Amino acid sequence: xxxxxxxxxxxxxxALASLASAETLIxxxxxxxxxxxxxxxxxxYAKIDKSVKFNYQSIGSGGGVKQITAQTVDFGASDAxxxxxxxxxxxxxxxxxxxxxxxxxxxxxxxxxxxxxxxKVEDVADIFLGKITKWNDPRxxxxxxxxxLPDKPIIVVHRSDGSGTTSIFxxxxxxxxxxxKSKVGQGKSVKxxxxxxxxxxxxxxxxxxxxxYTIGYVELAYAFENKLPFATLRNASGSWVVPSIKTTSAAAxxxxxxxxxxxxxxxxxxxxxxxxxxxxxxxxxxxxNQKDPAKGKKLVxxxxxxxxxxQKMASALLYAPxxxxxxxxxxxxxxxxx
Amino acid sequence: MQQQDLILGNKTMTSEQTHAETxxxxxxxxxxxxxxxxxxxxxxxxxxLLLMIWQMTRESLPSITAFxxxxxxxxxxxxxxxxxxxxxxxxxxxxxxVLAILLATPLSVATALLITEIVPHRLGxxxxxxxxxxxxxxxxxxxxxxxxxxxxxxxxxxxxxxVDHFGFLPFFEGAPYGVSMMAGVLILAVxxxxxxxxxxxxxxxxxxxxxxxxxxxxxxxxxxxxxxAVLPYGKSGILGAxxxxxxxxxxxxxxxxxxxxxxxxxxxxxxxxxxTMPSVIANEFAExxxxxHTAALMEIGLILLAVTLLINILARLxxxxxxxxxxxxxx
Numbered sequence: 314x315x316x317x318x319x320x321x322x323x324x325x326x327x328a329l330a331s332l333a334s335a336e337t338l339i340x341x342x343x344x345x346x347x348x349x350x351x352x353x354x355x356x357x358y359a360k361i362d363k364s365v366k367f368n369y370q371s372i373g374s375g376g377g378v379k380q381i382t383a384q385t386v387d388f389g390a391s392d393a394x395x396x397x398x399x400x401x402x403x404x405x406x407x408x409x410x411x412x413x414x415x416x417x418x419x420x421x422x423x424x425x426x427x428x429x430x431x432x433k434v435e436d437v438a439d440i441f442l443g444k445i446t447k448w449n450d451p452r453x454x455x456x457x458x459x460x461x462l463p464d465k466p467i468i469v470v471h472r473s474d475g476s477g478t479t480s481i482f483x484x485x486x487x488x489x490x491x492x493x494k495s496k497v498g499q500g501k502s503v504k505x506x507x508x509x510x511x512x513x514x515x516x517x518x519x520x521x522x523x524x525x526y527t528i529g530y531v532e533l534a535y536a537f538e539n540k541l542p543f544a545t546l547r548n549a550s551g552s553w554v555v556p557s558i559k560t561t562s563a564a565a566x567x568x569x570x571x572x573x574x575x576x577x578x579x580x581x582x583x584x585x586x587x588x589x590x591x592x593x594x595x596x597x598x599x600x601x602n603q604k605d606p607a608k609g610k611k612l613v614x615x616x617x618x619x620x621x622x623x624q625k626m627a628s629a630l631l632y633a634p635x636x637x638x639x640x641x642x643x644x645x646x647x648x649x650x651x
Numbered sequence: 652m653q654q655q656d657l658i659l660g661n662k663t664m665t666s667e668q669t670h671a672e673t674x675x676x677x678x679x680x681x682x683x684x685x686x687x688x689x690x691x692x693x694x695x696x697x698x699x700l701l702l703m704i705w706q707m708t709r710e711s712l713p714s715i716t717a718f719x720x721x722x723x724x725x726x727x728x729x730x731x732x733x734x735x736x737x738x739x740x741x742x743x744x745x746x747x748x749v750l751a752i753l754l755a756t757p758l759s760v761a762t763a764l765l766i767t768e769i770v771p772h773r774l775g776x777x778x779x780x781x782x783x784x785x786x787x788x789x790x791x792x793x794x795x796x797x798x799x800x801x802x803x804x805x806x807x808x809x810x811x812x813x814v815d816h817f818g819f820l821p822f823f824e825g826a827p828y829g830v831s832m833m834a835g836v837l838i839l840a841v842x843x844x845x846x847x848x849x850x851x852x853x854x855x856x857x858x859x860x861x862x863x864x865x866x867x868x869x870x871x872x873x874x875x876x877x878x879x880a881v882l883p884y885g886k887s888g889i890l891g892a893x894x895x896x897x898x899x900x901x902x903x904x905x906x907x908x909x910x911x912x913x914x915x916x917x918x919x920x921x922x923x924x925x926x927t928m929p930s931v932i933a934n935e936f937a938e939x940x941x942x943x944h945t946a947a948l949m950e951i952g953l954i955l956l957a958v959t960l961l962i963n964i965l966a967r968l969x970x971x972x973x974x975x976x977x978x979x980x981x982x
Contacts, residue, residue: 372937373937373938374938375937375938375939375940376937376938378940379940399940466826468826468828473908473913473930473934474933474934474935474937474938475730475934475935475936475937475938475939476938477938497731498731498732499731500730500731501730501938501939502730502934502935502938503729503730503731504727504728504729504730504731504732505914508914509828509830509912509913509914509924510912510913510914510924510926510934511798511830511909511913512908512909512913512933512934516798516909519798519799520798520802520829520830523798523799523802523803523806523829524802524803524806524828524829524830
């Protein structure tokens with residue numbers, strides 16, 4: 314009896330071992346923002362190519378950069394591109410592969426005021442600088458004729474945790490306001506001139522939902538899913554743009570002329586009448602020279618798949634797909650991975 | 652070799668002296684192993700602590716060398732300009748924990764007294780287990796409740812009333828945001844009540860019956876018996892409970908982060924947002940890539956460890972002085 318059990322266990326273990334060896338395991342870590350899309354991609358891709366298994370840990374962009382630099386993962390993911398200094402710290406040449414785009418919306422809680430409050434981008438900067446302090450300030454009121462704006466102080470809510478969302482938002486503010494650029498600057502965590510800090514999208518949204526007269530910023534997808542009201546912004550070209558997947562993609566399409574070969578570009582405040590001003594890429598970080606050629610080949614196959622089939626799944630999950638012309642560029646870049 | 656023989660010989664000689672000891676001989680080897688094993692485990696805890704201190708000091712070196720003592724006194728926290736000062740976080744942690752203790756201690760000691768001294772035993776244990784249930788709630792649940800229920804309630808009802816009636820005091824000035832130092836203190840107080848209550852209850856249960864009976868025999872009322880016989884006896888134990896509560900409060904991260912407003916500033920107003928040391932680590936550590944930023948957060952961790960250590964030393968001293976006073980009083 315005991316012998317039987319032993320032999321059965323041994324057979325089972327052998328089967329497991331052979332299963333494991335047939336499967337290539339590709340590890341990745343990084344940004345939380347694209348995680349829902351990536352996990353969808355990995356599970357869909359597993360149906361097509363059964364010989365490869367992806368394991369992605371959404372530990373945050375900073376963690377992703379640290380781990381790919383230390384080579385403890387096969388690919389990293391980040392919402393902010395690496396600085397020259399960070400690239401130099403990596404043991405090999407790291408490529409930025411843009412996957413999709415995200416947008417950040419300005420959300421608020423104003424009793425009696427519906428979605429679609431109109432704000433000029435300069436006014437958004439001055440609100441977050443603490444220079445516009447009342448909701449009925451003429452600068453806001455002039456753009457919103459017919460809307461009863463209350464004579465109440467504006468309560469600013471921002472992210473307290475380091476995040477790519479904050480990075481994109483402060484990048485946008487630095488672009489529209491010289492004062493913001495010199496006083497605060499751009500980063501994943503900055504020294505906020507005014508306001509309260511909430512942890513995560515849910516922390517900011519929670520405070521805005523429960524507190525009247527607040528204003529803050531969250532990811533577009535988060536605002537859509539939670540039906541938060543968001544502002545229509547007047548962009549660099551002077552047209553009013555409602556945040557949506559279409560206007561997000563439009564920002565990247567507008568940037569294609571100035572697209573650098575390594576895709577390290579900020580997409581905020583792009584010209585164009587449909588371009589929403591607070592938009593950013595999210596990237597996968599991959600070494601140009603793969604240590605394990607077999608793994609590298611599988612990774613390239615996956616990247617190609619994500620660029621074609623994968624892009625079609627993005628909109629349903631509220632991510633903006635890469636515009637055609639950008640996708641063509643990326644296709645060429647992927648070919649350079651060895 | 653000779654020496655060893657001598658020792659062995661000695662041993663056999665002594666063990667031959669009584670029968671009982673010869674029987675105990677194999678047990679002695681067990682005792683020795685047991686002693687070494689426990690010593691090993693105890694030392695490993697110490698080793699972990701030392702390793703942690705060493706590692707944290709090493710990782711925070713860039714920040715220690717860059718800012719020196721200014722790190723403790725500076726109140727700038729700017730990751731973009733790479734300027735770091737920990738004072739607002741130190742202030743936030745200490746003030747929120749101390750206020751929470753001031754609020755929670757009378758509540759907990761009164762609850763413990765009710766359970767052990769006043770209500771019948773069965774009702775007492777029912778209340779005790781309900782209070783202990785509070786300790787089992789994860790802190791993120793407290794945080795969610797705090798940010799979704801308590802903070803809006805504070806903003807709509809409590810804080811405007813305080814501003815209207817006590818707004819002239821520096822502690823209640825400014826606009827009511829809901830999320831604030833006050834919200835942090837309240838949530839901490841609720842979270843540490845179960846700990847202080849549970850330990851105080853154990854301490855009070857350990858007070859000998861004869862103490863109470865003696866007091867009652869002398870004609871003391873129930874309150875007098877508690878005051879002269881029960882509380883002085885349990886004083887050091889209750890103090891220990893409070894210190895444990897303080898340790899829990901100062902290290903609490905999630906719930907506080909969600910309701911305190913996360914603004915690194917030093918304000919005496921309970922209505923204004925603040926920041927604590929564990930909160931800033933939890934908020935910023937995952938997304939830092941700059942070395943100096945990581946080092947600054949590590950140094951905050953080091954300061955947190957030092958503050959906790961300091962509190963424990965103070966507590967030890969306090970308990971010693973209290974128990975010493977008791978013995979002198981008894982003599």
